[in-house]
Amino acid sequence: MPRSRLLGAGLAVASVVTLGACGDAASTSSGPASQAALATPSPVATCVSGSISADGSSAIKALIQKAADNYQAQCAGTTITVAATNSSTGVTKAASAAVDIGDSDIPAGLVQGVDASTIVDHPVAIVLFAVVVNSGAGVTNLTSQQIRDVYSGKDTNWSQVGGANLPIAVFERTAGSGTRITFDKDVMQGTPETTNAAAVINTTQSVVQSMSTTPGGVAYLTASSVSGSLQAVSIDGKAPSGSAVAGGSYPFFSHEHCFTKPQPSLLTLSFLQYIQSAAFQNGDLTALKYLPLSTTTRKAAVDQ
Amino acid sequence: MSIVPSAIVSAPSPWRRRLRAERVSRIGFAGAAALSLVVVVLVILFLTVNAWPAFVHIGIDNFFGSATWDPDGAVYPAGRYGALTPIAGSAIAVGLALVIAIPVGLALAITLAETGRNVGERVFRPAIELFVGVPSIVYGYVGLVLLVPQLEKIAPPGTAGQGFGAAAIVLGVMVVPTIATLSADAIQSVPATLREGSTALGATAWQTLTRVVFPAARPGIISSIVLGFARAMGEALAVALVIGNVARIPSPASGLNFLLYPTMTMTTTITDGITNLGANPKAEAARYLLALVLLLITFGCVSAIRLAQRRSETSR
Numbered sequence: 141m142p143r144s145r146l147l148g149a150g151l152a153v154a155s156v157v158t159l160g161a162c163g164d165a166a167s168t169s170s171g172p173a174s175q176a177a178l179a180t181p182s183p184v185a186t187c188v189s190g191s192i193s194a195d196g197s198s199a200i201k202a203l204i205q206k207a208a209d210n211y212q213a214q215c216a217g218t219t220i221t222v223a224a225t226n227s228s229t230g231v232t233k234a235a236s237a238a239v240d241i242g243d244s245d246i247p248a249g250l251v252q253g254v255d256a257s258t259i260v261d262h263p264v265a266i267v268l269f270a271v272v273v274n275s276g277a278g279v280t281n282l283t284s285q286q287i288r289d290v291y292s293g294k295d296t297n298w299s300q301v302g303g304a305n306l307p308i309a310v311f312e313r314t315a316g317s318g319t320r321i322t323f324d325k326d327v328m329q330g331t332p333e334t335t336n337a338a339a340v341i342n343t344t345q346s347v348v349q350s351m352s353t354t355p356g357g358v359a360y361l362t363a364s365s366v367s368g369s370l371q372a373v374s375i376d377g378k379a380p381s382g383s384a385v386a387g388g389s390y391p392f393f394s395h396e397h398c399f400t401k402p403q404p405s406l407l408t409l410s411f412l413q414y415i416q417s418a419a420f421q422n423g424d425l426t427a428l429k430y431l432p433l434s435t436t437t438r439k440a441a442v443d444q
Numbered sequence: 445m446s447i448v449p450s451a452i453v454s455a456p457s458p459w460r461r462r463l464r465a466e467r468v469s470r471i472g473f474a475g476a477a478a479l480s481l482v483v484v485v486l487v488i489l490f491l492t493v494n495a496w497p498a499f500v501h502i503g504i505d506n507f508f509g510s511a512t513w514d515p516d517g518a519v520y521p522a523g524r525y526g527a528l529t530p531i532a533g534s535a536i537a538v539g540l541a542l543v544i545a546i547p548v549g550l551a552l553a554i555t556l557a558e559t560g561r562n563v564g565e566r567v568f569r570p571a572i573e574l575f576v577g578v579p580s581i582v583y584g585y586v587g588l589v590l591l592v593p594q595l596e597k598i599a600p601p602g603t604a605g606q607g608f609g610a611a612a613i614v615l616g617v618m619v620v621p622t623i624a625t626l627s628a629d630a631i632q633s634v635p636a637t638l639r640e641g642s643t644a645l646g647a648t649a650w651q652t653l654t655r656v657v658f659p660a661a662r663p664g665i666i667s668s669i670v671l672g673f674a675r676a677m678g679e680a681l682a683v684a685l686v687i688g689n690v691a692r693i694p695s696p697a698s699g700l701n702f703l704l705y706p707t708m709t710m711t712t713t714i715t716d717g718i719t720n721l722g723a724n725p726k727a728e729a730a731r732y733l734l735a736l737v738l739l740l741i742t743f744g745c746v747s748a749i750r751l752a753q754r755r756s757e758t759s760r
Contacts, residue, residue, distance in 0.1 A: 252724055309604045315516030315517070316717075332518065332519045333518065335519055335691070337688075337706065338606065338690075339604055339689060339706050340688065340690055346588070349588060349589065350604055353593040353596065354604045354605075356601075
């Protein structure tokens with residue numbers, strides 16, 4: 141008996157080690173990672189003490205968390221609690237004052253059951269998205285119309301849009317995903333995505349994994365998640381970049397929002413001002429691969 | 445009622461104390477049993493209350509009478525709530541998984557129970573029991589990274605190897621340890637006298653196994669399969685990674701491709717909705733109803749098998 145227990149324990153340790161490895165792999169492939177932070181944090185101009193909480197979109201958790209870490213490190217007596225669930229929860233909690241700040245990828249008007257007029261929108265960053273293909277597809281540029289034809293299921297082979305003779309495998313995101321909502325509004329412009337998808341996926345990490353092993357795959361992602369055999373395509377000749385967004389020619393981006401009640405606490409205001417300050421926007425925020433608000437004054441369709 | 449003789453009840457203090465301890469622990473056990481019942485009732489109540497808007501706004505006929513499932517309005521802006529697709533998806537995926545897991549699990553159980561004590565007990569059993577505790581995300585991840593790319597090579601154009609085939613293999617592998625260890629327990633608990641009697645009558649090892657040991661161990665083996673079924677039916681995470689989550693049941697006429705087209709189960713569509721809680725009350729109610737259906741199906745199957753088992757035992 142003792143020997144079998146020993147063997148069991150050994151195998152258990154081995155499986156825990158494997159698990160740990162899996163976890164690492166998942167976190168390195170996930171969008172903006174905290175490792176990208178700057179050596180010296182962006183300075184806080186005016187400190188307010190107290191405690192506030194934030195909850196909402198997981199897509200900007202890294203950003204809010206970084207800002208909170210910087211703020212707390214530089215301002216004594218301040219506690220900023222940052223949680224992440226999803227955009228709808230963030231907006232709902234901001235409206236019911238369950239948190240001081242509700243983070244969201246999408247405007248409050250797109251969340252059902254919330255009166256958007258009871259909360260105030262503070263844009264904090266711009267997120268760049270990209271349509272990606274596996275490098276096996278042999279395309280580097282697609283027109284908006286071609287993307288709509290691919291995603292509506294009209295075109296089923298890459299040769300129909302100038303690529304290799306390879307069947308197209310369409311990867312979609314789960315309905316309700318901020319990325320999907322933005323893609324459907326700004327790129328598909330109302331044309332429904334095909335019901336013959338190769339898979340409908342609920343996390344960015346799984347999209348990256350599935351895309352990397354599917355030569356004919358096509359998907360849409362946050363641009364910062366594009367890696368390995370994934371190739372971001374140019375849309376109407378414009379590669380996804382801050383300058384293309386600035387020039388108004390690249391349609392696939394959206395604002396990240398922080399929602400508060402109309403009269404937030406001084407600390408809430410000071411914290412949001414810190415995130416919006418030029419020092420943070422051009423410092424830590426850019427290092428985390430978000431685009432600063434100053435990139436463009438134009439709004440994506442989903443933000444309107 | 446009391447099993448304690450009255451002479452002891454009136455006995456002096458050491459006995460009294462023990463008696464009191466016994467009474468207290470009995471109340472504790474009864475309380476624990478009652479609590480588990482209360483939890484089950486509360487779960488059903490919770491699901492029913494949350495699913496109620498689905499009964500009112502979607503309708504049972506709509507829910508069970510259609511196979512178009514689009515609760516979030518991805519294609520039909522008003523939403524479609526035909527739950528036959530996820531229900532059939534779960535039934536097919538779990539059925540295929542059991543087709544894989546039952547023969548493999550029983551073969552392993554025989555190996556565990558019938559090979560020499562040293563090898564079976566000291567090497568195989570700890571290894572297999574360890575597999576029972578492997579988290580399902582590990583099975584799902586291995587399935588996605590290793591299995592799905594292999595299946596993709598034979599999958600039809602426009603698909604990625606995700607579907608019933610990958611789900612059945614992942615689920616099958618997941619429930620094999622449950623079936624194997626519990627069945628081995630049942631086989632081992634068959635009295636040695638039965639085997640000896642069978643062997644003494646001139647039966648071969650195979651005859652003893654199939655005609656004496658298996659029938660005697662049948663209730664335990666069936667229980668192991670029921671538990672395996674329940675685990676497969678309720679598994680969400682591992683399946684969600686490898687089945688594709690596309691709301692469509694492939695045509696049975698597509699032959700082998702039936703296993704390779706993406707599809708969905710009840711659990712995967714419920715998991716999908718979690719990222720969307722609070723945003724769409726009607727879709728949420730539909731998913732609660734689906735959860736209730738899942739619970740009732742599992743309950744129903746478990747009870748039906750138990751009932752059949754009891755009936756066959758009394759008729760024997």
